[in-house]
Amino acid sequence: MNDTWTRRILSRKELSRKEIQEVCCMLLDEKNTLETKAEFLRALHYRGETPGEIASFAEVLLEQSINPIPAAIRNAGVFLDVCGTGGDGLGLFNVSTAVMFVAAACGALVVKTGNRGFTSRSGGADVLEALGVNLSIPVWKVPVVLESTGCIFLFAAAYYPAFRAVTAVRRLLSKENIPTVFNFLGPLLNPVRPNYQLVGVANPLLMESYAYILGLLGREAAWVVCGNVESSARVMDEVSIVGQTKVCTLQQDGKRRLLQISPHCFGIATARVNDLLGGNARENACILLDILKGLDCGPRRNMVLANTAAALCVCKIATNLLHGIELASEAINSGEAFLRLQRLIKLSHQ
Secondary structure (H helix, E strand, O other): OHHHHHHHHHOOOOOOOOHHHHHHHHHOOOOHHHHHHHHHHHHHHHHHOOOOHHHHHHHHHHHOOOOOOOOHHHHHHEEEEEOOOOOOOOOOHHHHHHHHHHHHOOEEEEEEEOOOOOOOOOHHHHHHHOOOOOOOEEEEHHHHHHHHHOOOEHHHHOOOOOHHHHHHHHHHHHHHHOOOOOHHHHOOOOOOOOEEEEEEEEHHHHHHHHHHHHOOOOOEEEEEEEEEEOOOEEEEEOOOOOOOOOHHHHHHHOEEEEEOHHHHHHHOOOHHHHHHHHHHHHHHHHHHHHHHOOOOOOOOHHHHHHHHHHHHHHHOOOOOHHHHHHHHHHHOOOOOOHHHHHHHHHHOOO
């Protein structure tokens, strides 16, 4: 069966939704070999995933997810996700994980989902564990924790149990420096299906497609961002304070708009990429603690402020980027952002 899919991919034909359902069954079946899955994912990567295929993968896989938020709460609430596709290879610290706590302190309900690092030394799950967060929060307890903290991290393995079957192949291809469709899918697979989302992508050609897909998945508004890195051709899957950031916005009327922002739009100084580097999970945990405690007032803090400001604009808490910077700064300076982390650690162990 896999030969059929690989030949179809290599013939440059787009897979239909029905075919993608069958492909997902193949990838998630633990009886299929590692090389069988790797062969298909390599072929799909080299041919290039189409927006329609990515949307179909997301829809099919979301049907298998566990949504921890009851429908009554979900329909009444306003939920925000902040995340990136990964794959930029820059080795930055965990920006969106820090943003989760700052945005929550500003009044957003942040539901972030993620896994251990595949394309980085420290994924969101890794750094939160290093900070002392218990990732095994029972599904029934998620609404309680979210109400108290304003933020929650959903460990993908618990909400997509079948994903265990692709962990090994993702690690294999990561060692080959081959990003898979799962890198693109990660930001689309939040089981809560948030209203608002800030997504960073490591390929500017994906921006409009991502915004389109987010609209198909029911987002009311979203920003898809891709930041420049100084004068090089490299990019980051974050709002950049190193150079310009391309943005594709999804409006509430479903329309998409392209724009460009710079560090000056936030009223902050331009940094160098070396100022934003992270390390392993323990090192990144120390970086996040210094930022949230207000001990780090340098470029890393500014990076978190800028990305938080963008997230607050997406979910309408901030009226503009400068207002977002003001709110985010106060959230850190007041100690409220660090308090959110402390609450999450405590409640995750109760």
